Each structure stands twice: as structure tokens, then as C-alpha cells.
Amino acid sequence: xxxxxxxxxLMLVLMFVLxxxxxxxxxxxxxxDPASMMLLEIGGGPEQSLVANLQEQWGLDQSFIQQYxxxxxxxxxxxxxxxxxxxxxxVNEIMNRLEPTFRLISGxxxxxxxxxxxxGIWLGLNEGSIPDRVVYSVTILGLSVPLYWLAILLMYTFGxxxxxxxxxxxxxxxxxxxxxxxxxxxxxxxxxxxxxxYTIQYSKFFYxxxxxxxxxxxxxxxxxxxxxxxxxPVLTLVAxxxxxxxxxxxxxxxxxxxxxxxxxxxxxxxxxxxxxxxxSVLLVAAFIFVFNFVADILYYLADPRIHLDKQRWEI
Amino acid sequence: xxNIIRVNKLSAAALLFIAMLLFMGLTASWLSPYDPxxxxxxxxxxxxxxxHPFGTDYLGxxxxxxxxHGIGDSVFPVFVVLSIVMLIxxxxxxxxxxxxxxxxxxxxxxxDIFTALPSVLLTIVVVGFLGFGMENVYFAVILSWWAKYxxxxxxxxxxxxxxxxxxxxxxxxxxxxxxMIRHMIPNIAPQIGTILILDVSKxxxxxxxLSFLGIGAQPPSxxxxxxxxxxxxxxxxxxxxxFFPGLMIFLTACSFQIVGERLRKGx
Amino acid sequence: xxxxxxxNLSIRSAEGQLLVxxxxxxxxxxxxxxxxxxxxxxKTLTSxxxxxxxxxDLHMSGDILFRGQNLNLLSKKSWRQIRGKHIGTIFQHPEQxxxxxxxxxxxxxxxxxxxxxxxxxxxxxxxxxxLSRVLLKDTAQVMKSYSHELSGGMNQRVMIAMALLPKxxxxxxxxxxxxxDVTTQAEIISLLRHLIWDLKMSMLFITHDLLxxxxxxxxxxxxxxxxxxxxxxxxxxxxxxEHEYTKQLCRYRSQRILSKGGNxxxxxxxxxx
Numbered sequence: 030x031x032x033x034x035x036x037x038x039l040m041l042v043l044m045f046v047l048x049x050x051x052x053x054x055x056x057x058x059x060x061x062d063p064a065s066m067m068l069l070e071i072g073g074g075p076e077q078s079l080v081a082n083l084q085e086q087w088g089l090d091q092s093f094i095q096q097y098x099x100x101x102x103x104x105x106x107x108x109x110x111x112x113x114x115x116x117x118x119x120v121n122e123i124m125n126r127l128e129p130t131f132r133l134i135s136g137x138x139x140x141x142x143x144x145x146x147x148x149g150i151w152l153g154l155n156e157g158s159i160p161d162r163v164v165y166s167v168t169i170l171g172l173s174v175p176l177y178w179l180a181i182l183l184m185y186t187f188g189x190x191x192x193x194x195x196x197x198x199x200x201x202x203x204x205x206x207x208x209x210x211x212x213x214x215x216x217x218x219x220x221x222x223x224x225x226x227y228t229i230q231y232s233k234f235f236y237x238x239x240x241x242x243x244x245x246x247x248x249x250x251x252x253x254x255x256x257x258x259x260x261x262p263v264l265t266l267v268a269x270x271x272x273x274x275x276x277x278x279x280x281x282x283x284x285x286x287x288x289x290x291x292x293x294x295x296x297x298x299x300x301x302x303x304x305x306x307x308x309s310v311l312l313v314a315a316f317i318f319v320f321n322f323v324a325d326i327l328y329y330l331a332d333p334r335i336h337l338d339k340q341r342w343e344i
Numbered sequence: 345x346x347n348i349i350r351v352n353k354l355s356a357a358a359l360l361f362i363a364m365l366l367f368m369g370l371t372a373s374w375l376s377p378y379d380p381x382x383x384x385x386x387x388x389x390x391x392x393x394x395x396h397p398f399g400t401d402y403l404g405x406x407x408x409x410x411x412x413h414g415i416g417d418s419v420f421p422v423f424v425v426l427s428i429v430m431l432i433x434x435x436x437x438x439x440x441x442x443x444x445x446x447x448x449x450x451x452x453x454x455x456d457i458f459t460a461l462p463s464v465l466l467t468i469v470v471v472g473f474l475g476f477g478m479e480n481v482y483f484a485v486i487l488s489w490w491a492k493y494x495x496x497x498x499x500x501x502x503x504x505x506x507x508x509x510x511x512x513x514x515x516x517x518x519x520x521x522x523x524m525i526r527h528m529i530p531n532i533a534p535q536i537g538t539i540l541i542l543d544v545s546k547x548x549x550x551x552x553x554l555s556f557l558g559i560g561a562q563p564p565s566x567x568x569x570x571x572x573x574x575x576x577x578x579x580x581x582x583x584x585x586x587f588f589p590g591l592m593i594f595l596t597a598c599s600f601q602i603v604g605e606r607l608r609k610g611x
Numbered sequence: 612x613x614x615x616x617x618x619n620l621s622i623r624s625a626e627g628q629l630l631v632x633x634x635x636x637x638x639x640x641x642x643x644x645x646x647x648x649x650x651x652x653x654k655t656l657t658s659x660x661x662x663x664x665x666x667x668d669l670h671m672s673g674d675i676l677f678r679g680q681n682l683n684l685l686s687k688k689s690w691r692q693i694r695g696k697h698i699g700t701i702f703q704h705p706e707q708x709x710x711x712x713x714x715x716x717x718x719x720x721x722x723x724x725x726x727x728x729x730x731x732x733x734x735x736x737x738x739x740x741x742l743s744r745v746l747l748k749d750t751a752q753v754m755k756s757y758s759h760e761l762s763g764g765m766n767q768r769v770m771i772a773m774a775l776l777p778k779x780x781x782x783x784x785x786x787x788x789x790x791x792d793v794t795t796q797a798e799i800i801s802l803l804r805h806l807i808w809d810l811k812m813s814m815l816f817i818t819h820d821l822l823x824x825x826x827x828x829x830x831x832x833x834x835x836x837x838x839x840x841x842x843x844x845x846x847x848x849x850x851x852x853e854h855e856y857t858k859q860l861c862r863y864r865s866q867r868i869l870s871k872g873g874n875x876x877x878x879x880x881x882x883x884x
Contacts, residue, residue: 047457055473157667169605173597175549177556177569178590181576185583239708242662243773244695246725253721254710272462283557284576298472298559306472314465321460331712
């Protein structure tokens with residue numbers, strides 16, 4: 030148990046190192062050097078002396094590895110630099126925008142999970158029935174619906190044709206309805222399909238059949254026997270879906286002019302605001318990696334076969 | 345029985361749609377009624393009518409012609425990207441499957457890392473630092489997909505290697521790489537083909553999505569994502585501007601999904 | 612009196628293939644009926660039909676009477692209430708039949724609380740008592756264990772305890788020992804026989820082993836490719852088989868006994884309890 034956790038922890042660190050190296054390399058590969066870029070951004074011309082001055086100040090005249098180490102060291106101290114655009118520290122800029130995005134993602138995440146797990150299980154248990162066939166065909170279509178199109182259609186329907194919901198901004202709870210609906214609809218399709226197929230697969234397991242033969246009450250059987258046995262694949266599904274939700278938030282925030290973190294990051298890409306891009310990707314990566322790490326730990330807690338301290342024993 | 349016939353009809357319709365799409369894409373310049381780039385401000389924002397079946401956009405360009413020309417910008421790049429990914433997969437995958445041990449282990453840990461990195465992140469990093477435009481977007485997509493194909497192809501080859509007739513051909517002395525590949529490619533091609541077709545719909549959603557976000561294809565390209573973005577800005581006055589490109593993305597993705605799903609279930 | 616009566620049971624696959632054909636038999640109260648046949652002969656399907664757990668794509672016709680009540684007419688819910696409570700089941704692979712990530716004790720109390728208005732504490736106390744009746748030592752420890760921490764024989768004892776705990780009228784044992792090694796097999800069989808007799812239950816025992824059925828059964832039905840070809844009392848079937856297939860089975864058995872050097876054919880080696 031402890032050993033596997035340490036292994037996972039090492040893996041986590043390795044992922045961070047490699048990802049940061051990747052980010053750093055691409056930053057250096059970026060066309061135009063950052064010093065002249067910044068001077069251009071703040072309105073000055075790329076004068077040689079100023080550029081050299083900045084380059085020295087940022088350590089751009091050192092070797093690649095040195096630069097990388099300096100950079101990592103700075104990040105560990107929480108120095109992500111200032112935005113080219115506003116001149117404000119990147120950390121503050123990001124923190125100010127995290128809340129609406131967090132609400133958006135967690136809201137659609139909750140709705141997706143709450144609806145699709147029971148629906149998926151129910152369909153799986155009634156495999157081949159008419160509702161199952163209907164919903165399953167709909168999910169094939171649903172997998173191909175572009176989120177950006179769906180969001181626009183929702184916007185047109187409830188903002189233009191039948192204007193009952195606000196479609197711009199995030200100032201009230203109502204503003205969350207359409208973005209969350211759009212994300213949850215698209216994600217649920219995938220969730221329902223996966224959970225349906227897990228249910229079909231796991232109901233055929235012998236211990237589920239046997240539990241059924243014992244005539245357990247439904248409120249005991251479904252959560253603690255069937256769902257319990259599907260814990261690991263469902264957990265994997267949930268853990269690996271986080272990047273998908275994040276990608277979806279970029280699209281919906283842009284469409285609904287939602288002043289959140291994802292839209293801010295996209296705008297930073299438009300403006301080539303390197304410190305902001307760098308800070309954002311590192312933050313998102315950290316979030317996703319740690320999330321996966323937690324999921325890994327939960328696997329070990331979920332499966333008693335990993336309890337190594339107890340030995341198999343005989344009478 | 346009823347069910348099988350219905351699904352067959354559906355996949356036949358999907359196949360027909362794909363065939364039409366490819367045909368129209370190749371003959372776009374003859375088929376389209378207008379020049380997709382010709383602006384005519386007197387005819388701007390016209391709703392769908394007989395002379396402009398899909399309507400016109402804010403510059404008076406005919407949307408039907410743009411949608412048809414868009415096939416070349418939206419669908420064909422998907423094939424290019426997936427072919428590159430598949431070639432990388434074939435090359436690295438066979439390498440990994442045949443030169444076992446150290447190289448295999450190294451390649452597998454590299455692909456492990458790449459499959460663990462979410463493609464959203466990779467794309468943002470690549471496009472964010474290297475700038476936007478289709479080339480960088482293709483690069484990002486290839487970067488996030490190649491590992492999947494390497495692993496897939498390596499796995500398939502490992503399975504095929506255990507088949508008796510391959511063992512027999514090894515025993516009988518045809519040990520060379522070339523013979524092996526000649527025996528194996530026909531055996532793994534159906535599986536790879538199925539996965540490729542299913543992935544077409546994922547990649548087209550990704551590429552058009554990035555164009556829609558403004559970091560892929562750039563205007564005045566008739567790429568469907570770009571057109572959808574224009575449509576979003578004119579949603580109140582000209583909803584048809586976004587509707588048709590979106591519909592095309594949906595139908596294309598859907599057709600490939602249906603065909604792929606059908607192939608996966610077999611016959 | 613018949614506890615279970617099967618009348619003209621037929622089971623067809625979705626493609627229309629006949630899997631069980633027009634079989635009828637009855638199980639007398641307090642007696643053991645043995646379904647004897649090779650694998651694929653429809654024994655297990657028959658037992659599943661009695662439990663109402665046939666796969667959805669199979670089509671069943673005929674009547675299944677339990678204490679005079681036709682089970683086919685029951686709602687899903689009432690059928691569930693009969694499973695476990697009135698008909699207990701012992702499976703072939705005990706370690707696969709217990710949930711791998713739920714402690715044994717919890718599975719006992721889940722079972723009891725599903726059928727009886729008792730507390731979990733009470734249920735676990737009863738379960739521990741039952742565990743000692745199936746000759747498990749250190750029952751408190753077993754209650755806390757997961758099934759993978761127990762040996763195959765222990766798992767089967769747990770399975771038997773679980774099937775018998777709600778005091779069902781009928782126990783269905785589907786090849787309960789074929790996955791175990793020979794010594795454990797003998798122990799489990801004699802334990803099962805003793806308990807069934809002691810608790811005055813009826814048992815439907817499904818096996819391919821003529822030796823086992825001659826030891827346990829009061830009546831035997833021989834199944835072959837979905838049909839019951841011959842049934843009657845154990846003495847009759849074994850003493851005066853009528854069907855060619857049964858005769859073959861008996862001939863094979865005597866050959867086996869001869870080759871073993873004429874050991875007592877009727878009981879596995881250790882029957883002492």
C-alpha cells in the first residue's frame with residue numbers, strides 16, 4: 030500500500046518535471062524573443078540596448094539547463110511573473126477569475142454524474158429493451174454533437190427565440206443555467222454510454238448473480254453490490270473526464286462571454302501574453318495531475334485485494 | 345431482425361453521406377453556385393431562399409458555396425492528420441513490438457506519459473507559445489494522438505505474433521522483417537481501420553472547435569468552425585449563418601461515428 | 612407434500628433453439644432430488660428458472676410451483692422476496708459467488724436485513740452461530756474477512772452458511788464441490804448432508820457425479836441435452852436403469868469402483884461428523 034503510494038508520488042513528480050520541461054522548451058521555441066515581444070506590447074520599439082538589458086535581467090543569456098533551473102526555482106517561490114498586458118502579477122489575475130470557472134465546472138460535473146450514473150445503470154440492466162435501444166442510438170448521435178454548436182443553439186433558443194434566460198456574463202445564478210446545461214448534456218452522453226457498458230459487463234459477474242440469487246433489497250443491492258463492484262472503472266471515468274470538462278469550459282465561457290479563468294487563458298493566447306499562458310497551463314496541469322493522483326489513492330482504498338498486511342489464512 | 349435492418353439502413357445512409365461529402369469536396373469549385381470568397385454587400389445577411397439555399401453571410405457571400413468549399417478545409421485535413429498519426433503509430437509500434445526489451449520499455453514509458461497528458465493542455469501549450477494557425481494546431485493534435493496509435497498497433501502486433509500461422513511462418517524460416525510485415529499488415533488493418541474511422545469524428549470536432557475558438561483556421565477561410573464563429577456574432581439577425589456549418593460538422597462526425605460503430609460490432 | 616413442482620418446463624434461446632425440453636419433476640418436502648447430467652444438459656438453466664433468474668434473451672414456458680404457488684405469476688418484487696429467504700442457493704465457485712470488496716459479515720447482514728425485520732447486530736450474531744455450525748473456527752475473524760482471504764473450502768462453508776441462515780424451505784446446490792479438491796469435497800458433502808437433514812430442508816442437488824448423487828439423493832432425474840430422460844428413486848435408477856444412457860453411466864461407475872479396488876461406492880471417504 031505505502032509502496033504503491035510512493036510509486037504514484039514519484040510518477041506525479043516525474044509528470045510535473047516533464048510537463049514543465051515541455052512548457053519551457055516551447056516557450057523558448059516561440060517565435061520572437063520574449064524581451065522584444067514585451068517591449069512591443071508595452072508600446073516601445075525593440076531597441077537593442079533595452080532588449081539586451083531585459084534579456085540579462087531575465088537570464089536569457091545563460092544556458093538552457095541553467096535557465097530551466099532558475100525558472101523552476103522561481104515557480105516554486107510562487108513567482109509566475111507579471112502579465113504583459115496589465116502588468117499585474119499573474120497569480121492575482123488568475124485567482125480573481127477562478128471562482129466562476131470553478132462553479133461552472135463543478136456544477137456541470139455534479140449534474141453529469143448525478144444524472145448519468147443512474148441512467149447508465151438502468152439502461153445497462155435493461156439491455157435490449159426499447160428505451161435502452163432508443164437512448165443508445167441517441168447517444169451515438171450525441172457523441173457527434175459539437176459542444177460549440179449546441180451552446181449556440183441553446184443561446185439562440187433561450188436568448189433570442191424565447192428569451193427567458195440571460196446569455197451573457199456570470200452575474201447571477203441564472204447565468205449559469207445555459208453553460209452548465211450545454212456542458213452536462215455533452216458530457217452525460219459519454220458518461221451514460223460508458224456506465225451502461227460497465228453495468229452490462231459487471232452484472233454478468235458471478236458474485237453479482239449470486240447476490241441477486243440471495244434476493245437482496247434493491248436499496249442494498251444496487252448501491253453496495255452493483256455500483257460498489259464498478260467503483261474502479263467509474264472512478265477512472267470520473268478522474269479522466271476532468272480535462273474534458275476543462276476544455277468544455279473554454280468553449281462555453283467564450284460563447285457566453287463568461288468572465289472566468291478559461292476565457293482569460295484563451296484571451297492570453299490571442300494576445301500572446303506568455304506569463305499568463307505559462308501560469309495557467311501550470312496551474313491546470315497541477316490540478317489535473319493531483320486529481321489523478323487522488324483517484325489512484327482511492328483505487329487502493331476501494332479494492333481490499335490490495336490490503337497486503339492481511340495474509341491469506343487457513344483454518 | 346427489425347433492428348438489424350434499421351441499423352443497416354442507418355449505416356448505409358451514413359456511408360452515402362460520406363461518399364457525397366468526399367465527392368463534393370473534390371469537385372467543390374465546379375459544384376458550388378457562387379465564388380465562396382466573393383463579397384456582395386448589397387446581398388448581405390439574406391435568409392435561405394431559392395437562389396441562396398443556405399442564405400448569405402454579413403459580407404454577402406453565399407453560404408452554400410462556402411460550406412461546400414469548407415469540406416476541403418474542414419474534413420480533408422482530418423484525413424491528413426490521422427494518416428500522419430497512423431504512420432507514426434505503424435513505424436514506432438512495429439519497432440517497439442519487434443525490437444523488444446530496452447527500446448520497447450523506453451517507448452512504452454514515453455507513450456505512457458503522452459497518454460497521461462491531456463490533449464487540451466498540450467494544445468494550449470503548443471498554440472499558446474508557437475502561435476495560432478492550422479500548422480500548429482495539426483502539430484498539437486498529432487502530439488496528443490500519436491501515443492495512442494503506437495500503443496494500439498504494438499498491442500495488435502503482439503496479439504498477431506501469437507497466432508499459429510505467424511508462428512508457423514517463423515518456424516519455417518521466413519523470419520525477415522519484410523515477410524513478417526507482409527503477413528501482419530492484412531491482419532491488423534481491419535482493427536486499425538475501425539479505430540481510425542471512429543477517430544475521424546473526434547478529430548473533426550477538435551479541429552473545428554479550435555477554429556471556432558479562433559486559434560485554428562483563420563478567416564476568410566470557409567472552415568466550418570470559422571463560419572460558426574461568424575454565425576455566433578450574428579446570431580440575433582442571421583441565425584442561419586451558424587446553423588448550417590454546425591449542422592455539417594455534426595452530420596459528418598455522426599456519419600463516421602455510425603460507420604465506425606457498425607464496423608466495430610462486426611458485419 | 613411437494614415443495615417444488617416443475618411442470619413441462621421448456622427453455623428456448625433467442626434463436627429458437629430448445630435448451631430445456633418439456634421437463635417435469637417434483638421435490639418432496641425434506642427430501643433431496645438430484646439432477647444428474649453432463650455439462651450443457653440444461654441442469655443449471657433449470658435451477659436458474661426456479662430462481663427466476665434466466666437471462667432476458669431466453670424464453671421460458673411451463674409452470675414452476677413453489678408450495679402450490681405458481682412462481683411465473685409473481686411480480687419481480689415477490690420473486691425477489693422468495694429468493695434467498697425461501698430458496699437458498701449454493702454455487703459452484705464459492706470465491707466468485709461472494710462479493711470481493713464487502714466483508715463476509717456485512718454480506719450476511721445484508722442478506723438477513725433484506726428479508727427479515729432484524730437489526731444488523733442481531734443478524735451478525737445469528738450468522739456467527741451459523742458459521743460455527745458449518746465447522747468454521749474463529750468465526751469472529753471470518754466475519755471480518757474478505758472472501759479472497761479465505762481458502763476455497765472455507766469459502767464454500769461460508770456459502771453454505773449463507774444459503775441456510777434464513778432457514779429456506781429449499782436449497783439449490785449447483786455443483787457445490789466440483790471446484791474443490793477431493794478431501795475438501797468429501798468434507799463439504801457430508802457437512803451439507805448432515806445440515807440439510809438436521810434442518811429438515813429439501814435440496815435440489817445438481818451434479819454430473821453419479822457417486823455424489825447416490826450418496827445424497829432420495830430421487831434422481833437424469834438429464835441429457837435438455838431432456839429428463841429418466842427419473843425415479845435412487846435405488847431404482849442405480850439398481851435397474853432403463854434408459855441406455857443411464858445404463859452407460861452406471862456401467863462406467865462400476866468400472867471406476869473396480870479399478871479403485873472395490874472400495875465402498877456409496878460414500879466419499881470421510882463421512883464422520
